[in-house]
Amino acid sequence: xxxxxxxxxxxxxxxxxxxxxxxxxxxxxxxxxxxxxxxxxxxxxxxxxxxxxxxxxxxxxxxxxxxxxxxxxxxxxxxxxxxxxxxxxxxxxxxxxxxxxxxxxxxxxxxxxxxxxxxxxxxxxxxxxxxxxxxxxxxxxxxxxxxxxxxxxxxxxxxxxxxxxxxxxxxxxxxxxxxxxxxxxxxxxxxxxxxxxxxx
Amino acid sequence: xxxxxxxxxxxxxxxxxxxxxxxxxxxxxxxxxxxxxxxxxxxxxxxxxxxxxxxxxxxxxxxxxxxxxxxxxxxxxxxxxxxxxxxxxxxxxxxxxxxxxxxxxxxxxxxxxxxxxxxxxxxxxxxxxxxxxxxxxxxxxxxxxxxxxxxxxxxxxxxxxxxxxxxxxxxxxxxxxxxxxxxxxxxxxxxxxxxxxxxx
Amino acid sequence: xxxxxxxxxxxxxxxxxxxxxxxxxxxxxxxxxxxxxxxxxxxxxxxxxxxxxxxxxxxxxxxxxxxxxxxxxxxxxxxxxxxxxxxxxxxxxxxxxxxxxxxxxxxxxxxxxxxxxxxxxxxxxxxxxxxxxxxxxxxxxxxxxxxxxxxxxxxxxxxxxxxxxxxxxxxxxxxxxxxxxxxxxxxxxxxxxxxxxxxx
Amino acid sequence: xxxxxxxxxxxxxxxxxxxxxxxxxxxxxxxxxxxxxxxxxxxxxxxxxxxxxxxxxxxxxxxxxxxxxxxxxxxxxxxxxxxxxxxxxxxxxxxxxxxxxxxxxxxxxxxxxxxxxxxxxxxxxxxxxxxxxxxxxxxxxxxxxxxxxxxxxxxxxxxxxxxxxxxxxxxxxxxxxxxxxxxxxxxxxxxxxxxxxxxx
Numbered sequence: 001x002x003x004x005x006x007x008x009x010x011x012x013x014x015x016x017x018x019x020x021x022x023x024x025x026x027x028x029x030x031x032x033x034x035x036x037x038x039x040x041x042x043x044x045x046x047x048x049x050x051x052x053x054x055x056x057x058x059x060x061x062x063x064x065x066x067x068x069x070x071x072x073x074x075x076x077x078x079x080x081x082x083x084x085x086x087x088x089x090x091x092x093x094x095x096x097x098x099x100x101x102x103x104x105x106x107x108x109x110x111x112x113x114x115x116x117x118x119x120x121x122x123x124x125x126x127x128x129x130x131x132x133x134x135x136x137x138x139x140x141x142x143x144x145x146x147x148x149x150x151x152x153x154x155x156x157x158x159x160x161x162x163x164x165x166x167x168x169x170x171x172x173x174x175x176x177x178x179x180x181x182x183x184x185x186x187x188x189x190x191x192x193x194x195x196x197x198x199x200x
Numbered sequence: 201x202x203x204x205x206x207x208x209x210x211x212x213x214x215x216x217x218x219x220x221x222x223x224x225x226x227x228x229x230x231x232x233x234x235x236x237x238x239x240x241x242x243x244x245x246x247x248x249x250x251x252x253x254x255x256x257x258x259x260x261x262x263x264x265x266x267x268x269x270x271x272x273x274x275x276x277x278x279x280x281x282x283x284x285x286x287x288x289x290x291x292x293x294x295x296x297x298x299x300x301x302x303x304x305x306x307x308x309x310x311x312x313x314x315x316x317x318x319x320x321x322x323x324x325x326x327x328x329x330x331x332x333x334x335x336x337x338x339x340x341x342x343x344x345x346x347x348x349x350x351x352x353x354x355x356x357x358x359x360x361x362x363x364x365x366x367x368x369x370x371x372x373x374x375x376x377x378x379x380x381x382x383x384x385x386x387x388x389x390x391x392x393x394x395x396x397x398x399x400x
Numbered sequence: 401x402x403x404x405x406x407x408x409x410x411x412x413x414x415x416x417x418x419x420x421x422x423x424x425x426x427x428x429x430x431x432x433x434x435x436x437x438x439x440x441x442x443x444x445x446x447x448x449x450x451x452x453x454x455x456x457x458x459x460x461x462x463x464x465x466x467x468x469x470x471x472x473x474x475x476x477x478x479x480x481x482x483x484x485x486x487x488x489x490x491x492x493x494x495x496x497x498x499x500x501x502x503x504x505x506x507x508x509x510x511x512x513x514x515x516x517x518x519x520x521x522x523x524x525x526x527x528x529x530x531x532x533x534x535x536x537x538x539x540x541x542x543x544x545x546x547x548x549x550x551x552x553x554x555x556x557x558x559x560x561x562x563x564x565x566x567x568x569x570x571x572x573x574x575x576x577x578x579x580x581x582x583x584x585x586x587x588x589x590x591x592x593x594x595x596x597x598x599x600x
Numbered sequence: 601x602x603x604x605x606x607x608x609x610x611x612x613x614x615x616x617x618x619x620x621x622x623x624x625x626x627x628x629x630x631x632x633x634x635x636x637x638x639x640x641x642x643x644x645x646x647x648x649x650x651x652x653x654x655x656x657x658x659x660x661x662x663x664x665x666x667x668x669x670x671x672x673x674x675x676x677x678x679x680x681x682x683x684x685x686x687x688x689x690x691x692x693x694x695x696x697x698x699x700x701x702x703x704x705x706x707x708x709x710x711x712x713x714x715x716x717x718x719x720x721x722x723x724x725x726x727x728x729x730x731x732x733x734x735x736x737x738x739x740x741x742x743x744x745x746x747x748x749x750x751x752x753x754x755x756x757x758x759x760x761x762x763x764x765x766x767x768x769x770x771x772x773x774x775x776x777x778x779x780x781x782x783x784x785x786x787x788x789x790x791x792x793x794x795x796x797x798x799x800x
Contacts, residue, residue: 003650004662007643015624024615027687029644030651030660037648041641043607044629048637050603051630060630062604087627089384096389098396141399146378175377175398178346180390182379184289189296190380196298198375198398199341203450204462207443215424224415227487229444230451230460237448241441243407244429248437250403251430260430262404287427489784496789498796541799546778575798577775578746579782580790584689589696590780596698598775598798599741 056129057103058122059087070094070103077101079138083126083157085109085145093143101141104129109144109153117156126157130165139170146176256329257303258322259287270294270303277301279338283326283357285309285345293343301341304329309344309353317356326357331364339370346376456529458522459487459505470494470503477501479538483526483557485509485550489543501541504529509544509553517556526557530565539570546576656729657703658722659687670694670703677701679738683726683757685709685745693743701741704729709744709753717756726757730765739770746776 004026011022029037051060054068061068070076080101084090085108093099106121117123130137142157144150154173161171176194178187187195204226211222229237251260254268261268270276280301284290285308293299306321317323330337342357344350354373361371376394378387387395404426411422429437451460454468461468470476480501484490485508493499506521517523530537542557544550554573561571576594578587587595604626611622629637651660654668661668670676680701684690685708693699706721717723730737742757744750754773761771776794778787787795 002662003643003646007640007647010640010643015628016621021616023691024688026647027660028615029648030687032648034648037644040607040610041644043603043610044637044641046603047607047626048629048632048634060627062602084384086385087630088624091623092385092387093392096392098389098393141396143384145384146380146382150384172399174395175375175400176379177375177377177394177398179376179379179382180346180388180394182346184284184343184345184350184374185286185292187292188380189298192293192296193298194377194380195343195374196341198377198400199372200375200398202462203443203446207440207447210440210443215428216421221416223491224488226447227460228415229448230487232448234448237444240407240410241444243403243410244437244441246403247407247426248429248432248434260427262402287430288424291423484784486785492785492787493792496792498789498793541796543784543795545784546780546782550784572799574784574795575775575777575800576779577777577794577798579776579779580746580788580794582746582779584684584743584745584750584774585686585692587692588780589698592693592696593698594777594780595743595774596741598777598800599772600775600798 057090057105058107058125059090059103059105079136080141081130081133081137081139082141082143084143085121085150085153089143089145101139106153109149110156112148112152117153121153123156123160127160127164130161130169135166135168137165137169139172140165142171142173144173257290257305258307258325259290259303259305279336280341281330281333281337281339282341282343284343285321285350285353289343289345301339306353309349310356312348312352314352317353321353323356323360327360327364330361330369335366335368337365337369339372340365342371342373344373346374457490457503457505458507458525459490459503479536480541481530481533481537481539482541482543484543485521485545485553489545493543501539506553509549510556512548512552514552517553521553523556523560527560527564530561530569535566535568537565537569539572540565542571542573544573546574657690657705658707658725659690659703659705679736680741681730681733681737681739682741682743684743685721685750685753689743689745701739706753709749710756712748712752714752717753721753723756723760727760727764730761730769735766735768737765737769739772740765742771742773744773746774 008019008022008026011017011025012019047062050062050064052062052064052066054061054071055066056071057068059068063069077100081104082093082099082101083104083106084093085106087105090103090105104126106126108120110117110120114120130140140161142154144154158171165171175198177198178191178195208219208222208226211217211225212219247262250262250264252262252264252266254261254271255266256271257268259268263269277300281304282293282299282301283304283306284293285306287305290303290305304326306326308320310317310320314320330340340361342354344354358371365371375398377398378391378395408419408422408426411417411425412419447462450462450464452462452464452466453459454461454471455466456471457468459468463469477500481504482493482499482501483504483506484493485506487505490503490505504526506526508520510517510520514520530540540561542554544554558571565571575598577598578591578595608619608622608626611617611625612619647662650662650664652662652664652666653659654661654671655666656671657668659668663669677700681704682693682699682701683704683706684693685706687705690703690705704726706726708720710717710720714720730740740761742754744754758771765771775798777798778791778795
């Protein structure tokens with residue numbers, strides 16, 4: 001394969017990008033000045049080089065130390081650990097500014113029929129963390145998507161954590177019900193059941 | 201206006217129908233056999249004639265008595281009353297088969313800036329019902345959309361009911377949080393806050 | 401089936417309407433005043449009663465005579481006949497105000513695999529018309545959708561008309577190419593071929 | 601701005617990419633192996649280095665010579681020149697395999713209110729080409745989008761070319777009418793007019 005086709009192929013694996021848009025990306029780059037193209041490749045290299053995985057929560061960050069700014073912030077609530085699947089989930093939660101505890105990024109989810117969860121998510125590393133934190137951990141919040149894969153991952157996590165967490169550590173999941181802006185008429189039966197069960 | 205234009209106009213007020221589709225409805229009827237058109241108008245008249253408003257919950261029903269099949273069913277939980285805005289909300293809840301109590305249909309919602317709630321919803325009738333049921337009423341569940349109008353209506357109902365309900369009657373609203381199939385990454389901050397606040 | 405379900409079913413056959421919206425139509429009618437419902441059924445009956453099929457072009461019209469206002473208008477170009485599939489196509493053409501001749505409404509199209517075209521469209525009646533008009537007919541314009549069914553119908557019409565039309569009668573089809581607002585990059589190959597072949 | 605934000609910003613200028621997806625691109629790159637990231641930046645640099653602008657048609661190509669494979673192909677019809685706005689238009693036309701002549705890529709279009717067309721498109725270079733080709737040029741096909749900007753660009757090109765082309769050189773534009781798959785009922789009046797005017 002020549003370099004043009006190979007670059008198209010790589011772009012077509014970018015999140016949300018198909019073959020046609022990948023081709024447009026290549027044209028876009030071909031039409032840019034050499035200076036602009038050099039800035040792009042330099043930045044990609046620089047960002048990648050500066051990107052570290054936090055040795056506590058495993059999210060990507062770029063401040064050059066081993067532990068990210070949240071994990072090393074003493075003002076965060078050290079007794080609560082939220083488990084999320086991906087960096088993008090972490091960012092959405094953090095942007096909402098309602099959670100003050102620590103995080104653990106799984107690095108993915110376990111598909112419903114998958115037999116080897118440990119290859120898809122950082123399960124071993126998570127359990128070591130829970131074990132090490134011991135009695136200082138008052139609550140573990142499992143924050144997965146409410147999709148089949150997310151629910152499956154939640155169940156795997158719950159089972160695995162229950163076996164090793166101390167009895168006083170609460171294991172919770174995000175509340176389910178009507179999302180903001182929902183119209184009752186179009187809600188599915190499971191959401192109705194959750195909204196009714198979680199009424200208050 | 202001739203009858204053709206007037207019929208188009210009436211169809212254009214049907215829920216979800218615009219002028220173009222209203223025109224297609226008229227063509228569709230013009231192309232039907234006289235027998236089929238007669239069946240349609242007979243059915244519309246018959247359904248309208250047989251439609252009563254239940255004297256308890258105010259929903260439309262067609263069994264010919266004054267009280268609907270749910271309100272007159274002794275097996276329904278007589279101690280719980282769910283308030284919904286419209287018949288279509290009632291149907292979605294009933295289809296989910298998770299609620300076993302009684303209903304009250306408001307007949308609408310109160311827009312955010314509306315000053316006269318009593319003209320948009322059956323508030324007076326609702327309060328009479330709550331008053332009459334008295335201590336037999338253990339819980340009132342307000343089930344409105346989580347839209348601005350729905351939230352506004354919920355607040356109006358809560359205030360009005362609190363003033364007249366007995367202290368032992370619980371007033372609740374549907375739980376909020378992640379709906380089924382939600383992806384955390386795309387959740388709005390208010391939904392995150394609700395999902396976190398309602399974790400369990 | 402009770403009248404409520406039957407009315408829902410009839411509405412669900414209206415153009416573009418599914419079961420859920422059909423149900424909302426029924427609710428909408430149930431919630432209307434008896435006067436409004438009577439106006440609706442009276443108008444439907446009236447429109448149907450007044451609707452005639454023009455004995456020349458076969459479109460629906462409501463002026464009470466046997467021939468529609470266009471077919472009986474001496475100012476229309478009597479030498480040109482446009483064949484369209486449906487009344488709605490006729491209306492779109494007429495609204496564009498660029499065509500000054502007469503029409504013939506087929507009443508449908510012939511699906512690609514259909515073996516009996518005469519049951520789907522007014523082919524016999526069309527051929528009688530072409531035959532009767534004879535040498536006064538200078539051009540027949542076949543205006544079908546450019547979909548597979550439309551193209552199939554066009555081919556059937558072309559073959560049938562050629563056999564009986566006088567040699568001096570031109571048989572034409574609508575021009576193909578780029579529609580207004582089209583972006584070349586997203587055009588399909590057949591449209592490109594037509595646009596190139598019809599360049600001018 | 602740190603390198604992370606700057607890279608996000610650059611990605612957000614890629615065609616069809618907004619801020620949110622740009623952020624996901626950065627995450628995607630952060631999660632890739634160093635080898636994969638190096639392959640990406642190497643390919644971008646290589647493609648850019650190998651990309652030349654053809655000295656005849658001005659499209660991007662990568663075969664290392666000064667003239668592209670189409671312009672230097674003696675089997676292409678040397679008497680016909682098609683003018684397109686962008687490389688992506690060239691690719692769509694070429695993929696349809698119906699055009700056998702040569703191309704000229706304008707490099708853009710002239711927005712409707714723009715006063716300086718020469719800054720947006722390679723007008724001067726185009727006119728030199730037309731001038732140089734002289735009587736060997738039998739036809740110039742202007743293939744612009746049928747959008748307001750495309751039509752405006754077409755008018756500018758027509759005027760400018762007419763002034764300098766030889767009288768025997770035909771100047772044509774792509775045919776307009778119904779595109780493949782079009783439904784007559786939903787066609788706009790201008791498309792109807794074109795389809796009728798270009799009937800055959």
